Amino acid sequence: MKPILVVDDDPQMRDALREAIQRLGYEATVAENGQDGLIKMAGTPFAMIITDMKMPRMDGLQFLKEVRRRVGNLPVLVITGYGTVENAVETMKEGATDYLMKPFSFDKLNAKISSIMESTAADREIITGNPKMVRLLQITRDVAAGDTTVLIYGESGTGKELIARYIHGQSLRKLKPFVAVNCAAIPEHLMESELFGHEKGSFTGATDKKPGKFELANDGTILLDEIGEMPMGLQAKLLRVLQEREIDRIGGKHTIPINTRVLATTNRDLRKEAAAGTFREDLYYRLSVFPLHVPPLRERPEDISLLSEYFVKKFSALLNKEVKGLTEDALSFLLRNEWRGNIRELENALHRAVLLSRGQLIDISDFMLDEPTPAQKTSLHADDNSKRGIKEMERDLIMKTLRDVNGNKTKAAKILGVNVRTIRNKLSEYGKNFPDE
Template sequence: MGKDIPFILVVDDDPVAAELLTEVLEKEGYHTQMTCRGIDAVRMGETTPFDVVITDLKMPEMGGLDILKTFKRLHPQAITIVITAFGSFDTAVEAIRNGAYDYISKPFKIEEIKLKVQRCLEQRYLSAQKGNTAQEDFMEKISFGTIIGSSPKMLEIYKMIAKVAGSDVTVLIQGESGTGKELIARAIHDNSMRASKPYIAVNCAALPENLLESELFGYMKGAFTGALFDKKGLFEEADGGTCFLDEIGDMQLPLQAKLLRVLQEHEIRRLGGSHTLSVDLRIIAATNKDLGTMVKSGQFRDDLLYRFQVVTIALPPLRERPEDIPLLANYFLRKAAGKMKKDIYGISKEVMNVLIKYKWPGNIRQLKNVIEGSVVLTTHKILLLSDIPAELYQNNKDISIDASSNRFQTLEELKQYYVKQILEYTNGNQNMAADILGINRKSLYRMLKNQKSNEESY
């Protein structure tokens, strides 16, 4: 980081938090200044070339995003870390999109702060050595497409995408089946300098070894029975772009050796060919297996694993980010209802409680299938317990539901239950409930009055 002592600006409208950060950083040997007002931070930046700016996101007068944008103009080489409280992760994602290097969540840990600042300064030094801010400029334009989630774990994933997309490094995406590994690969490609070039996805588990090899590398006429003409492989088709190798752990050892050469030399040879061809492509791989264990058992090459582990993105299973389930469920509901042209408003609180507490062994893919199936079968305006598969809540001690909600003696009992669920969904808003039910406000009022009378007489 050079001989000069780094200069750090701390901005937080909470003076206790600002003083704590300043004290920690000064003990680490850094020069620091602090302020509790964003406007003052900008004024200080006009005269002082800070190396690092640590700013809170939510502040009166001028927030962290405005400070971030101002310092990018005043001092493009300065690196920004944002401070966010739980519940404001959407804003933190926006900050990362606008070029923030990292974030610190409140309440923060001292060791975490030290490590983040150290890495931040290392990154600044490397950027200064290259003499440009291409990565920061690139991150302003990043988009995460259809990846959904605002949980802390997903924010970490967004941050990783933002950091790796602008480079050309090989990426390994690890995660259980159904966690959305291809969405991550696609987001990396779409936000990279290769975005205008081909994106080719290959499922290594879907093809036998000999067919997978010919698909990847291509072949020459006469290379094998049925090879009636020369054919480009998918590596050639992806030239200039990205090749996504899904389920890389299912690739057999002989083919792994050939793939290693592609990564090392950027060359391929078609089956039956006598000369090599240069290819310019980025490879992103994904697996739901433990490749380290496979290396120990001789099923995966250690040198290939090292090549893939330049950057590893570990996708969390859905059960580890339940706060994202409402976002995902409502997204899938809107998509399915629109596709099937069904007038469905939302999901009842009772059903949402089941969805949040279920463990989802099939992850996002399973949730998507459940919602789509429920939309097909429902005759209601909102999804009710009777619309979703019973295995989601039966024999599950973590889920508490009304055991009688699916057993009604009369049509009147069913109607009362439906009206109750609609009112819960609308948080008691009777006008909205009447609209969903397709009746006027007076009719709903009469129904509720009759229901109350029946309960009192009972």
């Protein structure tokens, strides 16, 4: 696994960033300034870079420009001081992957690093042997060359965002920002500010000027993830942005021209919703200039074994284990499963299996953290003693993980690839208790 390069002139910040990166399971290399960072880059390929803005000899912006000239689309997370909004906008225009404003919590830093590492892995890895997906990728490469607005639709967990990032990575905008906005995760009263920005004093709590996501994505690509969740009132404003190619900050006196390619994803049937009046029909047709359908995993049986091999290698390296693959019974179980949660469900299952596995091959019993699925029930024929052993492994794993995260059930659930309710149910079953976070 490639290390992460940290560039910062503050020794305490360098050490803190290195420790945070190592806690996430990645290696870290540190540099004192931009010139030192370029020297380190000459001998080592890196997975991503984290750089401060203000540094002697070569500041973060100069360093970013040189990284873009030498390496192309290597992801760069820029750390910038509070209130320097213009610097943040400029770094995004120069191709920064994302920025983090000081002061920040390490939870926010961890979230940024994890998101970037996952998304850039997705950029490199579209794993498929399925004829439908192969054809989809051929079409995707063709549509990437232009600036057409694309609507990517399909079930949750099928890889829609991955396809969107692939389009950006194959386009002429690939060295410019890719900004993803999860429309389902932003509260309705904050969404307009998040998309279009606001001026200082434009509403209660607007203590500083803030650029919106469209502005940050200028000259690059913006992904409106789960666009079907956008409120109707904001849909009209989005339609105007798409038609006029300009935005209005909240409280702003002038419009701001933008040059941003728009991609959107949805797990809903927006055609039916438009006909029913629950989604703007004019916006639907404006977004679906080029619609792409991503088929569910159950229609791609060829991909299950390929993806399983990839995830086993990924989590084995991340968790520092020596798992080499799956037994025939385990692979047969995976092929028979319906995977209603698609690739995301398969990934979580294999994450748990690698954690539980005590040998070099994953067996069916290693998939038993959640309640057994119908496919598991027909596949598992272990005797009572074996089941007790599995339950003990499961309990030990859950308790160890909770201790490692100081009892935070949300963090433990994320590490184990299950929901928080599963953790609480298991603790109740064991007669154990950790205080709610």
